[in-house]
Amino acid sequence: MLNITKTIEDGRGTLSLEGRLDTMTAPELEQVVRDTIPGLTALTLDFAKLDYISSAGLRVLLSAQKQMNKQGSMKLTNVNETVLEIFEVTGFVDILTIA
Amino acid sequence: MIIPIKGRIDSTNAAQVEQELQAQIAGQTDLVLDAQALDYISSAGLRVILRIRKEHPELRIVGVNSDVYEILDMTGFTEMMPVEKAYRVVSVDGAEEIGRGANGTIYRIDKDNVVKVYNNPEALADIQHEREVAKLALILGIPTAISYDVVKVGDSYGSVFELLNARSFAKILAREPEKLDWCVEEFVKMLKLIHSTEVPAGKLPDMRETALGWAKYMKDYLPEEAGEKLAALVAAIPHDDHMLHGDYHTKNLELQNDEVLLIDMDTLAVGHPIFELASMYNSFIGFSELDHDIILKFQGFDWQLATTFWRKSLAAYLGTNCPTKLREVEDKARILGYTRLIRRAIRRKGLETETGRAEIAHWKSELLELLDKTDTLLFDKNELKIEAVPENLEELLAFLGERLEATDCAPKARMQLEVAVEEIFVNIASYAYSPEIGKATVRVEVSDDPLCVTITFIDHGVPYDPLAKEDPDVTLSAEERGIGGLGIFMTKQLMDDVVYEYKDGKNILRIKKSI
Numbered sequence: 231m232l233n234i235t236k237t238i239e240d241g242r243g244t245l246s247l248e249g250r251l252d253t254m255t256a257p258e259l260e261q262v263v264r265d266t267i268p269g270l271t272a273l274t275l276d277f278a279k280l281d282y283i284s285s286a287g288l289r290v291l292l293s294a295q296k297q298m299n300k301q302g303s304m305k306l307t308n309v310n311e312t313v314l315e316i317f318e319v320t321g322f323v324d325i326l327t328i329a
Numbered sequence: 330m331i332i333p334i335k336g337r338i339d340s341t342n343a344a345q346v347e348q349e350l351q352a353q354i355a356g357q358t359d360l361v362l363d364a365q366a367l368d369y370i371s372s373a374g375l376r377v378i379l380r381i382r383k384e385h386p387e388l389r390i391v392g393v394n395s396d397v398y399e400i401l402d403m404t405g406f407t408e409m410m411p412v413e414k415a416y417r418v419v420s421v422d423g424a425e426e427i428g429r430g431a432n433g434t435i436y437r438i439d440k441d442n443v444v445k446v447y448n449n450p451e452a453l454a455d456i457q458h459e460r461e462v463a464k465l466a467l468i469l470g471i472p473t474a475i476s477y478d479v480v481k482v483g484d485s486y487g488s489v490f491e492l493l494n495a496r497s498f499a500k501i502l503a504r505e506p507e508k509l510d511w512c513v514e515e516f517v518k519m520l521k522l523i524h525s526t527e528v529p530a531g532k533l534p535d536m537r538e539t540a541l542g543w544a545k546y547m548k549d550y551l552p553e554e555a556g557e558k559l560a561a562l563v564a565a566i567p568h569d570d571h572m573l574h575g576d577y578h579t580k581n582l583e584l585q586n587d588e589v590l591l592i593d594m595d596t597l598a599v600g601h602p603i604f605e606l607a608s609m610y611n612s613f614i615g616f617s618e619l620d621h622d623i624i625l626k627f628q629g630f631d632w633q634l635a636t637t638f639w640r641k642s643l644a645a646y647l648g649t650n651c652p653t654k655l656r657e658v659e660d661k662a663r664i665l666g667y668t669r670l671i672r673r674a675i676r677r678k679g680l681e682t683e684t685g686r687a688e689i690a691h692w693k694s695e696l697l698e699l700l701d702k703t704d705t706l707l708f709d710k711n712e713l714k715i716e717a718v719p720e721n722l723e724e725l726l727a728f729l730g731e732r733l734e735a736t737d738c739a740p741k742a743r744m745q746l747e748v749a750v751e752e753i754f755v756n757i758a759s760y761a762y763s764p765e766i767g768k769a770t771v772r773v774e775v776s777d778d779p780l781c782v783t784i785t786f787i788d789h790g791v792p793y794d795p796l797a798k799e800d801p802d803v804t805l806s807a808e809e810r811g812i813g814g815l816g817i818f819m820t821k822q823l824m825d826d827v828v829y830e831y832k833d834g835k836n837i838l839r840i841k842k843s844i
Binding site for chain 2: 252253254281282283284285286288289292293295296299311312315316319320321324325
């Protein structure tokens with residue numbers, strides 16, 4: 231289960247994620263990112279309520295990052311320790327901006 | 330033929346008694362002397378009996394009062410021929426029926442006592458058997474009641490038990506359905522106790538032997554191939570020395586004050602638990618599948634409650650709510666359950682009535698369908714065989730969670746195990762059978778000291794070693810990084826050990842993590 235809450239103001243968007251970002255839910259985030267990203271200069275992903283991430287989720291983050299590198303910036307906030315460890319072992323700490 | 334003998338038989342009337350008896354028994358067989366009204370017998374009378382016995386070696390004396398029994402015992406007659414004592418006569422007219430089993434019915438005869446009346450009128454051997462097995466069970470740690478007296482009830486025999494202020498679980502469920510979960514918990518606790526009790530060799534009948542007999546019987550009523558498969562499935566169940574109750578349902582579990590007691594012990598046996606689950610399935614579901622009123626008459630609660638009780642009990646017994654796992658074990662139980670129901674119905678002339686034929690046809694069609702898709706009657710509660718499709722991931726992870734529940738697994742380690750399971754399962758779903766769909770078997774083992782989780786994945790798909798693939802370069806920038814290979818790489822990083830082998834046509838991947 232994944233709940234995504236979206237807010238956009240002056241070209242700055244925030245997606246708050248709640249639940250699990252896995253094989254089944256990653257396509258939902260991918261769709262939301264695709265719909266939201268055009269015209270954004272800054273994208274924030276709030277991970278405060280995200281408990282779980284697998285490689286399917288990482289792939290969506292990677293492609294969002296690649297896109298935002300072209301048009302502005304992207305950052306992740308409130309990443310919990312278990313999710314952070316996944317970013318560490320996969321080298322994602324170096325390609326994502328984790329606030 | 331039963332002939333009464335009465336009053337006193339001694340030297341004054343022995344000749345006359347003998348003459349009368351000889352006149353009655355000429356040409357008769359299966360001779361029984363009913364001594365209920367016999368007050369005294371002297372040696373002259375005993376000689377008459379000896380002479381009759383010469384021509385009728387099957388002769389028995391029944392209903393012997395204690396004075397006469399003492400004479401027969403002193404003179405060696407009780408060893409030489411069957412002599413049955415007179416039994417206290419008990420009436421069950423108007424008595425409350427509190428239990429009903431395969432071999433008899435249990436009535437409450439007063440506040441503190443119940444009597445089990447046996448269906449078979451020649452029940453003395455059965456009573457003796459039940460008494461012995463109940464004693465055995467008690468010694469092995471099963472809380473049960475042991476009969477203290479044998480009585481005569483009409484033409485049958487009964488054994489009397491003390492059962493103070495007790496209520497069956499069937500009655501509790503019927504009257505207080507809100508106690509369902511508590512009943513399930515106690516019912517399963519007792520079931521696990523029974524199944525964890527090891528029985529010394531040779532003390533109880535082997536259920537496997539009995540079931541081999543059913544399978545043999547069924548060969549005449551099933552298509553050849555199905556009959557052979559059934560026999561092979563039963564034969565493949567290994568011998569097991571653990572106890573089975575044999576007729577475990579809610580009328581055979583009593584609550585006495587705060588103590589839960591198991592009763593109706595005559596079906597006690599040893600064997601694999603699938604035999605027990607089969608008989609439980611029949612009690613709650615199988616018998617009533619076509620006519621839902623049967624369960625109401627039998628247990629006093631309705632079909633819906635029976636179904637719920639069975640499902641919850643099975644889930645608690647296996648320690649899982651995973652629908653695939655529950656269906657797997659239930660289907661195995663149903664194979665033996667239907668086998669038993671069909672055999673029973675045919676032996677009770679079910680093929681001669683319309684209802685009987687409908688029931689047999691229904692059970693048979695279910696049985697044939699199950700036989701077609703089953704390759705073993707064994708089950709392992711730590712193993713889940715499931716279709717390898719991403720949609721089943723949630724169910725698989727829930728199953729993993731249940732297996733980890735009893736451990737002190739920290740949330741972080743649990744999430745890492747979940748990630749590894751997801752990556753491998755999705756890998757199998759994507760590649761093993763593509764474009765077809767196949768099954769994966771996932772086995773979760775938790776070992777103590779040090780606490781360690783081992784998860785094994787087995788599929789029959791194309792040989793594929795996910796570990797052979799080169800690790801992605803995790804130092805590259807976002808632009809340079811591809812999207813492949815991350816899942817298996819993460820699994821290797823998060824687990825202590827990941828091993829692959831291809832063996833007997835199977836991909837076997839094993840991951841291990843200390844927690």
